[in-house]
Amino acid sequence: MKKLMLLSVVGMLILTSCVSKKEFMALETKHKATQDLLNSATVKLNKCLSDEAASAARLEELKNRLADMKSSNQALIENTKDMTVLTTQGAKNVEKSLESLKEKDLKISRLQDALSKKDSVTLALVTSLKKAVGIDDPDIEINVEKGVVFISIADKLLFQSGSYNVTTKAKDVLAKVAKVIKSKPDFEAMIEGHTDSRSYSKGVLIDNWDLSVKRSTSIIRVLQELGVNPGQLIAAGRSSYVPLADNDTAENRAKNRRTRVVVLPKIDQFYEMIEEEMKNLSAEK
Template sequence: MKPRHLLLFCLPVLVFTSCVSRKTLKAEQDKYAKLNTFYMQVQDDLRKCREDEAEASRRKALLETEITGLNKQVDFLKENNNTVLNQLKDLSVISSSQAESIKKSLDNIGAKDSYIQSLQSAIARKDSLNMALVMNLKGALSDINDTDVEIKVEKGVVFISISDKMLFKSGSSEVSDKAMTVLGKVAQVLNSKPEIEFMVEGHTDNVAIKNNCIADNWDLSVKRATSVIRILQNKFNIDPKRMTAGGRGEYIPLKTNDTAEGKAANRRTRIVILPQLDQFFQLLEKPQGTKP
């Protein structure tokens, strides 16, 4: 075969091979980009979890310090009262009824000591349950954009904040179809904890609204909260006795309403996990009785 003919034969082969290599390279580059994006998301989630854990540890340390101080006061009072009582008995300067009264005071101190221990256990248990709930929610919502759904703990209360654009059209209280995914995942976690009660709060920006269906922002925020509750009850079978609907209007903004970004942040729906106050009231009542 002549060199010229050989060159003409090899040229298409080289071009085809080059195209295949470029396609393969492009596919691998796309795969790397996706993996890198996923890696960055995982790193960000890990960082947030560590921040939540650090905050919980800080709060726990403060409570433990306070409880240690109370325990020292109790020990001092018990020791001091025992010493005084023994001295008074030795001197025979008090009556038997007075001695009995002092003894009851010492018993009350012992009851308060027991109460402090119970309260410490209850606080530790509540913190552990809150942390477990937050981790479950973050795991269920890991594929949802962090700017649209925020989960955090403030003063011992768990908050799930969902942006307006995830749930509703502008100026409407009708829940959008795309909201079903995030509400379904939240409902799955809440249904796994049937003892939990919660409030759904609607929040708006400060842009005035009034039409045939909505009177003002108060009205809009309440209607949005009740719309979410109806979805959780009718579509995801959450017991309505566990839920409360509330509207906060424009009056608890997260950011200034002077910018479009601030207004968007203020238009949100919050699910607030309510503390189980009856359990703490029972703890408060125990030291006042005879003995728990």
């Protein structure tokens, strides 16, 4: 081993002795420059590798952010579509509500027109009755209650006390009433009998209910004889339960004994008039 090392040293001395010092210095300088270049290239390479890793990480981050942005953008698009649908539906609902309000206003207007027509007919009827019957007789009263026309005739003009037979004088008054009823074939006339509170019983009549209804039917028969269509007539009795005054004096009891002729439009025809207005409304849509 020592021999081998000795031979190596000798060899190096021989080789060194073979190269001039100048050439050796030149080679050494060149070697140093090469080493410097290698070191510089190594530093640059390491920097490039580091930059590449940083760029890759940045790229991955940007990709993730882009994916998040795409997701958010899609969600916004979907929300916008939903909002558009809601806004459109809301506009349609508002439009329908406005149309509904217009329709209701028009229906109310139609009903008001129908009621106005009825009121006009009622006013004309009152005028006709007052002209035909006369308004100077204190025992005959013509009025309107809640849109209904009625004639109230005192008991003494129609019947003897405690009787349901119509007097001859009463027929003159009823002839005038019959004339008006006949002129209004689209109306009905309800003959409504009223008594005072004193108990009554005679023959087959056992109380004031019987008496009030019997007086009503007696007047109806007279009106029918005078040419009134019986289909327009309604018999009714109220006994003593709708008084005009307390039954504490003879005068007040006389007020309560009366017959009312209630003239009113036929209910079915009134509704037909309203239905006709509704049909006109539907046809105009």
